[in-house]
Amino acid sequence: MSLKRVVITGMGALTPIGNDVSTFWKNLVAGVSGAAPITRFDAEKFRTRFACEVKGLDINNYIPRQEARKMDPFAQYAVIAADEAMKDAGFGADTLDLDKAGVIWGAGIGGLKTFEDEVMGFAENGKTPRFNPFFIPKMIVDSASGILSIRYGFRGPNFITVSACASATNALIDAYNYIKLGMMNVCISGGSEAAITNAGVGGFNALKALSERNDSPETASRPYDKDRDGFVLGEGGAAIILEELDHAKARGAKIYAEMIGVGMSSDAYHITAPHPDGLGAQIVMKNAVENAGLNPEDIDYINTHGTSTPIGDPQEIKAIEKYFGEHAYKMNISSTKSMTGHLLGGAGAIEAAACIMAIKDQIIPPTINHFTDDPDINPALNLTFNEAQKRTVNIALSNTFGFGGHNASVIFKKYED
Amino acid sequence: MSAISERVKQIIVEKLGVEESEVTPEANFQNDLGADSLDTVELIMEFEKEFNLSIPDDQAENIGTVGQAVAYLEENVK
Numbered sequence: 001m002s003l004k005r006v007v008i009t010g011m012g013a014l015t016p017i018g019n020d021v022s023t024f025w026k027n028l029v030a031g032v033s034g035a036a037p038i039t040r041f042d043a044e045k046f047r048t049r050f051a052c053e054v055k056g057l058d059i060n061n062y063i064p065r066q067e068a069r070k071m072d073p074f075a076q077y078a079v080i081a082a083d084e085a086m087k088d089a090g091f092g093a094d095t096l097d098l099d100k101a102g103v104i105w106g107a108g109i110g111g112l113k114t115f116e117d118e119v120m121g122f123a124e125n126g127k128t129p130r131f132n133p134f135f136i137p138k139m140i141v142d143s144a145s146g147i148l149s150i151r152y153g154f155r156g157p158n159f160i161t162v163s164a165c166a167s168a169t170n171a172l173i174d175a176y177n178y179i180k181l182g183m184m185n186v187c188i189s190g191g192s193e194a195a196i197t198n199a200g201v202g203g204f205n206a207l208k209a210l211s212e213r214n215d216s217p218e219t220a221s222r223p224y225d226k227d228r229d230g231f232v233l234g235e236g237g238a239a240i241i242l243e244e245l246d247h248a249k250a251r252g253a254k255i256y257a258e259m260i261g262v263g264m265s266s267d268a269y270h271i272t273a274p275h276p277d278g279l280g281a282q283i284v285m286k287n288a289v290e291n292a293g294l295n296p297e298d299i300d301y302i303n304t305h306g307t308s309t310p311i312g313d314p315q316e317i318k319a320i321e322k323y324f325g326e327h328a329y330k331m332n333i334s335s336t337k338s339m340t341g342h343l344l345g346g347a348g349a350i351e352a353a354a355c356i357m358a359i360k361d362q363i364i365p366p367t368i369n370h371f372t373d374d375p376d377i378n379p380a381l382n383l384t385f386n387e388a389q390k391r392t393v394n395i396a397l398s399n400t401f402g403f404g405g406h407n408a409s410v411i412f413k414k415y416e417d
Numbered sequence: 418m419s420a421i422s423e424r425v426k427q428i429i430v431e432k433l434g435v436e437e438s439e440v441t442p443e444a445n446f447q448n449d450l451g452a453d454s455l456d457t458v459e460l461i462m463e464f465e466k467e468f469n470l471s472i473p474d475d476q477a478e479n480i481g482t483v484g485q486a487v488a489y490l491e492e493n494v495k
Contacts, residue, residue, distance in 0.1 A: 137455075
């Protein structure tokens with residue numbers, strides 16, 4: 001059996017810096033921060049009182065109210081991003097075999113707000129069990145992929161991948177592999193998250209994972225800066241349409257880029273802390289580069305996991321230096337989480353979109369908020385600080401790492417026939 | 418129109434997203450107003466909440482139309 005080639009033919013994004021792909025990308029290149037005081041709930045008593053929220057969104061402009069109220073926000077975000085991606089892909093009425101069209105989505109948590117609202121209602125009503133019949137179908141993390149398959153009539157493979165902050169990357173990996181194996185022609189992949197809730201912020205605060213720079217939200221996400229103090233919680237997501245190459249060519253589809261390789265690994269070390277030598281990160285990048293049939297020197301750009309935590313950032317950098325050797329100093333590296341915040345299970349989706357757009361437009365989005373060099377981070381590395389950089393970008397790699405020690409990487413390449 | 422039937426109508430309009438004019442006494446939640454079985458369960462719960470009573474399952478099974486809901490509530494709401 002010959003393996004198929006997989007290309008990207010559509011994208012949609014709903015992010016803290018733009019509610020569609022073009023706005024997201026324009027602001028990403030311009031270095032715009034999406035952080036601001038929390039409006040989703042009253043955060044006054046919380047140690048962190050800001051986040052990267054999706055802004056100016058009227059759900060009812062996208063989804064009828066009656067449908068929307070049966071979806072958790074993370075699933076609403078999935079629908080909004082997927083609608084844009086499907087429109088962008090431009091499938092004609094008879095260009096899709098719906099039995100060979102799948103949805104493989106990623107989310108790390110799922111319906112946190114739904115769970116929180118129902119349990120709080122239960123507690124407030126004297127613990128009388130009066131749960132809403134939509135509680136479970138709204139809350140379960142696979143609701144997003146189920147909703148998308150119903151929406152578009154896609155009857156092929158349908159599930160959610162869960163690997164914390166690597167979830168969306170794992171979704172892209174599965175989608176890629178199943179198309180490569182001929183098990184489907186088209187897949188809506190990507191991921192979304194909506195965890196800016198009492199429990200989400202409170203839970204990450206308890207882990208001491210979040211930045212507490214309340215007096216300056218927009219400079220709080222500062223990966224690789226000496227004074228970084230944690231990640232900034234984000235929300236939203238992105239949808240990426242993966243399509244088998246001949247299928248895309250036969251219908252004359254616009255091709256953004258080719259997906260050429262994937263890697264997975266585990267730290268096998270600690271449930272939240274990364275391996276001190278970045279061992280899992282080294283392995284995942286090596287696996288991805290080898291899976292793509294490349295040499296390390298072929299990579300032009302790495303969109304890092306780079307969450308802006310004191311412990312996490314240097315480990316990934318160490319892993320890059322160790323695996324790429326001298327080439328580490330020749331490529332561009334950036335963490336777009338400096339602008340978007342950390343979308344948890346949706347991160348891999350918007351960062352894949354950033355890699356694909358970097359290849360399309362031949363420009364590297366920056367790592368903003370660099371003020372002070374960290375002595376633990378080699379200044380010879382090009383971390384694309386503060387300003388976007390024009391360069392030749394043929395091949396880009398996106399890293400994501402999740403609690404549990406999950407590491408996942410994907411590689412995109414400029415499409416050539 | 419009774420106060421109860423007006424409140425029932427508002428709940429149905431809100432939960433099912435239908436026009437007020439569609440909410441006639443004969444209208445069946447599932448056949449006429451686009452509800453599925455979960456929507457119907459939710460409607461019953463909303464009636465219980467709004468009117469502060471508990472509708473036993475065997476009674477709830479007999480409430481399939483707007484008129485049946487109003488009749489049940491008029492009889493049982495104190």
